[in-house]
Amino acid sequence: METLEGHARETLEIPDASGHMTVRWDPDNPEEVAEVQGVVDRLKAQGYSFFEAEGEPGAMTIRREPTPLARKNRGPRRHVAIRPLAGG
Amino acid sequence: MTGDDLAALADRVFADPEAAATLEVASEDAEVLALLVEYARRRQHRNNRDPLAQKRAMTLFRSFLNAEQQSQLRRRGFIYTQVPSGNVYRICPRVALTMRAERHGKRIYGVTSYCYHDAGHELPPADLALAHLLLLLADEDEFLRAANATDRRMQWDGAWRRKLNQARRARSHAA
Numbered sequence: 001m002e003t004l005e006g007h008a009r010e011t012l013e014i015p016d017a018s019g020h021m022t023v024r025w026d027p028d029n030p031e032e033v034a035e036v037q038g039v040v041d042r043l044k045a046q047g048y049s050f051f052e053a054e055g056e057p058g059a060m061t062i063r064r065e066p067t068p069l070a071r072k073n074r075g076p077r078r079h080v081a082i083r084p085l086a087g088g
Numbered sequence: 089m090t091g092d093d094l095a096a097l098a099d100r101v102f103a104d105p106e107a108a109a110t111l112e113v114a115s116e117d118a119e120v121l122a123l124l125v126e127y128a129r130r131r132q133h134r135n136n137r138d139p140l141a142q143k144r145a146m147t148l149f150r151s152f153l154n155a156e157q158q159s160q161l162r163r164r165g166f167i168y169t170q171v172p173s174g175n176v177y178r179i180c181p182r183v184a185l186t187m188r189a190e191r192h193g194k195r196i197y198g199v200t201s202y203c204y205h206d207a208g209h210e211l212p213p214a215d216l217a218l219a220h221l222l223l224l225l226a227d228e229d230e231f232l233r234a235a236n237a238t239d240r241r242m243q244w245d246g247a248w249r250r251k252l253n254q255a256r257r258a259r260s261h262a263a
Contacts, residue, residue, distance in 0.1 A: 017138065086207060087204055
């Protein structure tokens with residue numbers, strides 16, 4: 001999976017065995033959004049859950065969201081994709 | 089199965105868990121074999137893990153903490169977080185241990201611990217701790233429904249603590 005660079009405003013962190021991978025994109029750039037949408041679709045098919053963090057640490061609002069690209073016209077946000085977990 | 093048989097079986101399992109998983113054993117020993125294989129697989133995953141992965145995962149985990157939690161993490165190795173329901177959880181990113189905490193008098197006790205992880209045990213503990221933190225803050229009910237909970241309430245049980253303190257005093261008198 002490729003990490004997108006550029007004038008990014010949003011990030012998607014994907015924790016994995018290597019620590020984590022970060023995907024950055026500019027929500028105003030349709031090409032980058034389409035590429036990230038492909039990444040998100042693949043992760044959703046694998047059962048990943050998405051979380052959105054908005055605001056500074058300490059006053060951060062965490063939300064669970066169906067997809068990180070659903071809402072538009074908002075401030076910079078961070079997204080985290082968590083792979084399926086189970087109680088053990 | 090005798091102790092020697094068990095030791096021999098454990099040696100085979102730890103040498104090659106995948107080959108050992110297909111071994112044919114008596115039905116009463118199948119459960120022991122399955123447990124050994126599971127343990128050996130986890131150990132193998134832990135040993136094969138990228139040594140820098142936990143470091144990178146800790147960087148990500150820290151980026152979600154406020155100043156007070158960062159200080160807790162530096163001083164004590166774990167953080168406390170209060171979720172919207174008012175419950176307080178203690179999360180240790182070094183081992184991905186999450187506990188619900190309660191204050192009793194001057195002390196804070198972990199009363200229930202939760203086990204919640206990925207299927208292959210591939211994620212570094214700090215990434216799992218981040219997953220716990222996010223899920224607790226966003227959807228505590230889902231976390232409580234899905235995680236495997238273990239009651240640790242005896243740690244703050246008054247009678248149990250009195251017995252413990254009595255035993256400690258007796259030991260120090262004897263020494």
